[in-house]
Amino acid sequence: ACAGRRRQRSQPAAGWRAPGSVALSATAEKEKKPAKQTLQEDVDWSQVSTEWEVDCFSRPVMMDGKKMWELMVTDANAVYRRVAQMKPTRVNSVVVQKLLTIFIEESKVKPRVIRFYRKVMKNMLTVALNTVKDETPMMKNLKILPSRNCHMLRTWLTWREREVYPKMQGFTPVPARRSQSVQASMVQMAYEPLPERLRISRYAISAIPLGALAQMKPGQLPGSLCRIPPGFSDNTPVYGVVILTTRAQVMCSLLGTLELAAMRVNLDTNELIMDLGIDTTYLVNKVAMEDRESCVQFERAKRELGGLHFVAVHDPVTGGEPNLPIKADDMGPGPGCISGLWLCRDYAPVDK
Known part of the structure; x- marks a missing residue:
């Protein structure tokens, strides 16, 4: 379809x-x-x-x-x-x-x-x-x-x-990066918590078929859609974070002005993290133990897709259960329609 x-x-x-x-x-x-x-x-x-x-x-x-x-x-x-x-x-x-x-x-x-x-x-x-x-x-x-x-x-x-x-003449291969020493790998960044205006108290990990995302039109929903890397089938699940908030419209407006880049989970510290702009990173929340397995799946799927993932915003009070797109025409006014959708690439592993 x-x-x-x-x-x-x-x-x-x-x-x-x-x-x-x-x-x-x-x-x-x-x-x-x-x-x-x-x-x-x-x-x-x-x-x-x-x-x-x-x-x-x-x-x-x-x-x-x-x-x-x-x-x-x-x-x-x-x-x-x-x-x-x-x-x-x-x-x-x-x-x-x-x-x-x-x-x-x-x-x-x-x-x-x-x-x-x-x-x-x-x-x-x-x-x-x-x-x-x-x-x-x-x-x-x-x-x-x-x-x-x-x-x-x-x-x-x-x-x-x-x-x-x-x-090119003069080409010099870039030496492979050395693996971090045990001591260096134990050093963990301490991120500031999200500002109050961006506070996220509830979220869920979910997935959308890549084919549905590939056919969505820019501007169909508030947010932004990055290019999808080639080579993956339409049935490939793209995992992402659904932000659940009664301030959905406000949240979409804020994220739209802050260059939302990615969301990721530090599996060593069990922290959900949000990247904004070129060098801003905030701690969203600690990941509960019962949610760890879904977060591991989120990170694994993201790596398999070159960092591709989505961030959706939904109001659970006025919208009920979020209606994520399964087909291209699923997104539009109606029960459960999410308020915003960002299709992102997480470049953290290559930017280090």
């Missing part, structure tokens, strides 16, 4: 072939020469999103004895993508701002929102993007969101790490 269209199923955009606009040289900027650049010739501008994602960091390729840096930009649909290679001595907010300005000017679709996820680059990217906003007339209303929710950019970067960098 769910084998129809895939509105949210993520496909490796155009095979993740290298975009036409690659390697805008930051060295040329230094020498006051026009940087060699070419625009993608096959861009379908009608499909370019106004939500963009940015990353700036070193790559496993040596350039003049030091790691090459890249500035990567993609829209949320991976239709308009740009890459600028940068020498490490030229990595600063001024150069990044100039490159971003070029990418924006050469796009027929201007960004309304720009996200970035890398914590260590937060200051530089914030300065660069604010300068773009202040100095570019068409960008006065640009919304800058430090957020873990850079799903398309992360997918693109993973593809480049596998298919592009190993073929």
